[in-house]
Amino acid sequence: MAAATASLNAAHLASLAAPRHYEDNPATRDTPWIKWMILTLSLLFFAGFLLLPLATVFVEAFKKGWDVYLAAISEDDALSAIRLTLIAALIAVPMNLVFGISAAWAIAKFEFRGKQLLITLIDLPFSVSPVVAGLIYVLLFGAQSWVGPWLIEHDLKIMFAVPGIVLATIFVTFPFIARELIPLMQAQGKDEEEAAIVLGASGLQTFWHVTLPNIKWGLLYGVILCNARAMGEFGAVSVVSGHIRGVTNTMPLQIEILYNEYQFAAAFAVASLLALLALVTLVLKTYIEWQAARSARDSQQG
Amino acid sequence: MSPPRHKPFRVLPGFNLTLGYTLLYLSLLVLIPLSAVFIKTATGGWDHFWLTVTSPRVLASFRLSFGMSLLAAAINSVFGLLLTWSLVRYRFPGRKIVDALIDLPFALPTAVAGIALTAIYAPKGWIGSLATAYGIRIAFTPWGVLLALIFIGLPFVVRTVQPVLEDLEVELEEAAASLGAPRWETFRRVTFPALLPALLTGFALAFARAVGEYGSVIFIAGNIPMVSEITPLMIITKLEQYDYTGATGIAAVMLLLSFILLFIINGLQVWSTRRIGRTV
Numbered sequence: 127m128a129a130a131t132a133s134l135n136a137a138h139l140a141s142l143a144a145p146r147h148y149e150d151n152p153a154t155r156d157t158p159w160i161k162w163m164i165l166t167l168s169l170l171f172f173a174g175f176l177l178l179p180l181a182t183v184f185v186e187a188f189k190k191g192w193d194v195y196l197a198a199i200s201e202d203d204a205l206s207a208i209r210l211t212l213i214a215a216l217i218a219v220p221m222n223l224v225f226g227i228s229a230a231w232a233i234a235k236f237e238f239r240g241k242q243l244l245i246t247l248i249d250l251p252f253s254v255s256p257v258v259a260g261l262i263y264v265l266l267f268g269a270q271s272w273v274g275p276w277l278i279e280h281d282l283k284i285m286f287a288v289p290g291i292v293l294a295t296i297f298v299t300f301p302f303i304a305r306e307l308i309p310l311m312q313a314q315g316k317d318e319e320e321a322a323i324v325l326g327a328s329g330l331q332t333f334w335h336v337t338l339p340n341i342k343w344g345l346l347y348g349v350i351l352c353n354a355r356a357m358g359e360f361g362a363v364s365v366v367s368g369h370i371r372g373v374t375n376t377m378p379l380q381i382e383i384l385y386n387e388y389q390f391a392a393a394f395a396v397a398s399l400l401a402l403l404a405l406v407t408l409v410l411k412t413y414i415e416w417q418a419a420r421s422a423r424d425s426q427q428g
Numbered sequence: 429m430s431p432p433r434h435k436p437f438r439v440l441p442g443f444n445l446t447l448g449y450t451l452l453y454l455s456l457l458v459l460i461p462l463s464a465v466f467i468k469t470a471t472g473g474w475d476h477f478w479l480t481v482t483s484p485r486v487l488a489s490f491r492l493s494f495g496m497s498l499l500a501a502a503i504n505s506v507f508g509l510l511l512t513w514s515l516v517r518y519r520f521p522g523r524k525i526v527d528a529l530i531d532l533p534f535a536l537p538t539a540v541a542g543i544a545l546t547a548i549y550a551p552k553g554w555i556g557s558l559a560t561a562y563g564i565r566i567a568f569t570p571w572g573v574l575l576a577l578i579f580i581g582l583p584f585v586v587r588t589v590q591p592v593l594e595d596l597e598v599e600l601e602e603a604a605a606s607l608g609a610p611r612w613e614t615f616r617r618v619t620f621p622a623l624l625p626a627l628l629t630g631f632a633l634a635f636a637r638a639v640g641e642y643g644s645v646i647f648i649a650g651n652i653p654m655v656s657e658i659t660p661l662m663i664i665t666k667l668e669q670y671d672y673t674g675a676t677g678i679a680a681v682m683l684l685l686s687f688i689l690l691f692i693i694n695g696l697q698v699w700s701t702r703r704i705g706r707t708v
Binding site for chain 1: 438439440441442443445446447449450451453454457458459460461462464465468507510511513514516517518519520524526527528529530531532533534535536537538539540541543544545547548554575578579582587590591592594595598601602604605606611636639640641642643647660661663664667670672675676679682683686687689690694
């Protein structure tokens with residue numbers, strides 16, 4: 127399976143739990159000038175391409191002072207964009223969570239034909255352009271589609287309305303949790319669950335008391351990454367939203383509108399909230415990696 | 429004589445329920461909507477499709493999107509490998525923070541990255557004004573597109589190569605060193621071949637992401653027809669003109685490319701697993 131996003135990787139966790147000391151070993155130690163050259167080049171690249179844009183968001187957001195910043199993020203349109211972003215994430219993440227658990231249970235605990243194909247298909251949304259992701263729902267539910275006239279007749283709005291935004295968000299975040307859980311649950315096998323069932327536990331009890339504690343870090347990891355993407359999705363949502371101010375604008379779309387109206391400070395103010403979300407996501411993600419590494423080490427020693 | 433086939437006996441419950449739900453959810457939200465692209469393209473007729481995807485403006489967007497995505501993935505492969513090497517092999521202050529921030533492009537919404545990059549590289553921006561002094565324009569040219577694609581592709585290379593480098597047996601390099609091989613020779617003939625499948629996978633993933641990328645690019649690209657219009661933007665442009673068949677035709681080409689890339693990436697992964705399986 128292609129690692130299209132960050133994941134709780136066993137090799138990475140092992141190296142977090144027990145770091146190797148390459149620089150103490152003559153066979154793996156680089157000569158000082160090579161080391162400094164590689165370090166300098168890679169850190170300059172890192173600073174230029176990752177740190178600089180991140181810093182720019184906050185610098186630009188506060189360029190005109192606190193008052194402008196606070197006004198920008200408490201304006202009605204901004205608030206309604208924040209609300210819509212939260213709604214979309216609050217629907218999309220739990221939907222994909224249930225799907226992820228269900229897919230991982232079927233794939234990891236049972237043998238059936240076409241399993242590899244199923245795993246590949248679950249990954250599919252990651253390799254589809256966000257714009258195409260939006261387009262497919264326009265083709266299905268837009269005014270020109272087969273169901274379009276029927277939807278209009280019954281006054282059901284999917285395109286250029288909240289349901290379309292939710293659908294597009296679900297699509298682009300579709301694989302996050304499943305792809306995190308599938309390899310994790312495959313690696314853990316099914317002996318513990320089978321023992322619980324044989325001892326008389328029900329299916330749900332087994333899942334809750336045996337499986338869940340084993341997969342909790344992977345689950346949380348998938349959820350926070352899924353949430354970050356759900357709140358930040360731009361391309362797919364842009365196609366289905368219709369950009370109706372105060373009604374179908376999510377935070378990223380609101381940023382676009384403000385930016386195109388040359389309200390740069392306001393655009394960056396809203397952007398800074400999303401940048402903050404990104405930083406929180408990365409902190410949580412790192413915390414989860416350390417916890418997972420610790421519990422992996424403990425279970426090895428115990 | 430083979431024994432009669434029985435239904436496999438399963439201790440664990442929930443197979444039919446979870447597999448059924450998985451297939452239903454996958455079909456309703458992904459497979460059926462995606463097939464709409466091909467159905468719509470087919471009903472629009474071959475001529476219309478061919479006319480759309482070979483129009484000069486669309487062809488120019490293909491050249492830009494594919495060319496810059498390849499270049500960005502190549503640059504990311506080089507610097508991604510250097511960064512991964514630094515993170516795994518060296519101890520330096522701030523290493524853990526750098527490691528955590530590598531995933532920033534995954535976590536930072538693309539629109540935010542897009543306006544930030546534009547602010548930096550626009551003619552009045554911090555770096556843009558320096559470049560303008562030397563007569564170089566970055567934002568609103570294809571080079572702006574390249575910068576955005578480098579930004580979003582970097583973590584794919586680092587996160588694919590990192591676990592492989594971490595997992596690499598130190599004994600291999602020790603053996604090479606004890607046989608008298610210089611460091612560079614060891615890297616070229618032992619370490620690099622072991623990293624190559626992962627590096628190629630990272631390259632393919634970064635490329636696949638870059639071709640479809642929209643949010644981080646459109647702000648900095650300037651979107652000048654024939655010059656700096658990316659393919660996803662062409663889809664949006666067609667949609668805004670209510671040319672659904674045209675938009676769908678371009679989408680069909682992109683989807684086809686996605687499927688081919690997915691196939692290649694899966695193949696690379698199989699190769700990678702087998703190669704690691706042999707060396708360890």
